[in-house]
Each structure stands twice: as C-alpha cells, then as structure tokens.
Amino acid sequence: MKRYSAFAIAREALRGHKGWERAWASPEPRATYDVVIIGAGGHGLATAYYLGKNHGVKNVAILEKGWLGGGNTGRNTTIIRSNYLQDASAAIYEKSRSLYETLSQDLNYNVMFSPRGVMMLAQTEHEVRGYRRTAHANALQGVSTEFIGPQRVKELCPIICLDGPRYPVLGALWQPRGGTARHDAVAWGYARACSDMGMHVIQKCEVTGVRTEGGKVTGVTTTKGDIGCGKLGIVVAGHSGVVADMAGFRLPVESVALQALVSEPIKPCMDVVVMANTVHGYMSQSDKGEMVIGGGADGYNNYNQRGSFHHIEETVRALVETFPMISRLKMLRQWGGIVDMTGDRSPILSKTPVEGVFLNCGWGTGGFKAIPGSGWAMAELMAKGASPLAAEFGLERFREGRFIDESVAAGVAH
C-alpha cells in the first residue's frame, strides 16, 4: 500500500488524482481463518489491527453485515475523554485516549483527533461533590483532570449562560486533553491498515449462526456461506445479545436506541466539548460548523436505528437553558444507533462459555473514545488468553457481584 504523505497529495494533484489506490480490498471470504471477528465497527477493526500489529496474527477476517463503520461508530458524537471514576475504567480509557494522540501517525490516516478539551458541567450540588471526587480519583490514577469554577467555565466557553433559572453552572470537571476525532476516519483508518496486513474486511456478510463442536467454536454461518475459524470475536455492540444467542449463551446487556442531531453550520463559536448531564444534553462544534448535539437513550429496549421527534424536543429544550443561542438555530439531521447497556455501565471484554469465543461489548453510550484501548486489550485477550487492561471486565463479574460502577461517569451521557 502506498503511504499517504504531503508529497503524494502534491503528486496526485498534478496528475488528476488518477494514482490513488483503493484504501482497502473487498475480497471474497476464504474457507477458514485463524481468527474471525464479527462486526466491522471501530472495536472489531481495532481488535483485528492490534492482533496483527502487536501479536503477529494476520490470518484474520472481519465480517460486517452492512458497511464498515455503519453501526454506532459512524453514528456517534465522537467525544473522547478518560475521566472515569474506577481504576480499571480509568486505565483502559486513558490507554485509549493516549493511543488517539498518535493514531493518525500510527495508521498513516488522518483521524482528525482534536484534543480541544472536554468539560462536564456541574449544575447541582450533588454533581459538584461527584466531580470533585472524580478529579481526586483521576489525580491518583495519573489522568489529568481538574475541577474548575464557573468563571473559568465562561472563559473556556463564552456562549454558556451561567445562571440558568433551574440549573445554574456551579463548575465543571475539565479534561484539557479530551476532545473529538472524526468517526468515519477512525473506522476507515483501521480498515485500511488491516487490509494492508493481508486481513479480509468483508462487508455485506451477515453472520447468521455460530458453529461449535464439543463446546469449542469451529466457525460461523453467513450470508456468504460457511466460514471456519479457530477463534471468534463477537464485537457487534447493540446486537451482542442476538449473536451470543447464536452461540448458545445469554448476556446481561440491554439494547436501546441512543439519539443525536446536528444543526445547520454556523461560524466557529465553541472550541471545547461541553456535557451537561443534569439537563441531559451535550454539544460540540464540528469542523464543518454544525453544532453536534447528543441526547438521551430511549426509555425502552428496542432495535430501532433511527431518531424520534420527542428526543429533539427534549434535548433542545434542556440545552437552550444553558446555551440560549441555540434557540435560533435550525436543526439539520437526527439519527439513532443501538447501544448495548450493562447494569454497571462498564464494558465486557471476556472469554465466554464457548471455548474460542471472545466477547467485546457493553460500551453503551460511550465506546467511541475506547476504540483504540479496547482493540489493544481485546487483541491481547484473544492472542494470549489474558490482558491486564481487560482483567476486571470479564463476564463473571455479574455472577460474582463485582460491579465496576460507572453510572455517574457514563450514565446515559458520554
């Protein structure tokens, strides 16, 4: 594969852009692979990438029922941060955030990581106490965050109204090296790098069954025929319960639609990411100028991958109090994705009751930020049978009552 560079851009500009190669191949599946990953979202692709890069496992296929990155990875609002409360969470999210810092160089693909800073507003006394506690925990974990007062909030984000009638801004948990990245580019960059290592990214290939023999995985049944494998990774986010059912076990996960919307593009007015968890909305400005607004999850389990009007109304009504200027914006698009929620709001990176089948799910409303770290840990787990970053996130914690409670840091927000 030719590397992307400033020189290549200049050369192609001079010859009418006729020399670019396809970013990734679209092969037909082989009869068997060492490893099959179900799901070409960010987590599935990153798992495959680090299997090849860190462990030399390259006979890998990533099977995707739609198009790569077409699930939650291509539908999310791209907030990246690592200010979680529990040690195990801070470790994997901070690993991920730090990998994002150099991901463009690593993949030779511009993922547009923008460490513009993320603030989580404290709008009740309860949140002030909670975020101060998180800032102290983060200091012990080596994650750089601080609790800032309202005046600093206003300096960092002048369009905020500090003294809203119901929920005045009392401060914020501020992570200066949090930010955003371009969601499609993350999926495309990993896919290109996987394809370059000789891995097969196979789109429009839905897995419809998991084949086992004597309690061990032997392969999968797909809409493109049977495919054998030595190890299988289930990395399908909101559809984890469906695929686990094919393998014969149940998961402690619920699937719900989570929604977001964007406004018409406007001039730059906000260069940080703001999350307002009490009023239940969050916002950043995209490079195109659109205000990217995240809302809530549906209050019932479902597989409806689309938006609904009452969410626009609820989210915008809530945000207008803190950002009065958005009352004059036209909204452009809305959409939904199916997220996989665990009871403790922490992910599952685990072996399963079927030998050779591994599971990566439960990232819920906040897994975009975790893509590089999760892929790193999942690859290690699949290659070596254990990973320090994944150790606390096994399925057995739900049986043993060892929850990793991140309901404050994750909740339904991001």
Ligand SMILES: Cc1cc2nc3c(=O)[nH]c(=O)nc-3n(C[C@H](O)[C@H](O)[C@H](O)COP(=O)(O)OP(=O)(O)OC[C@H]3O[C@@H](n4cnc5c(N)ncnc54)[C@H](O)[C@@H]3O)c2cc1C
């Ligand atoms: C509206 C919204 C906003 C969000 N905002 C943020 C945010 O700001 N920050 C953040 O960190 N996270 C956010 N998230 C969460 C984040 O998007 C997800 O946690 C993350 O993208 C999950 O990635 P994934 O690779 O596990 O799943 P996905 O990207 O959903 O990939 C799974 C893939 O599996 C495929 N698949 C499913 N079943 C099969 C099958 N049987 N055979 C083959 N393929 C199959 C699907 O088609 C899909 O492409 C948001 C999510 C949504 C919906």
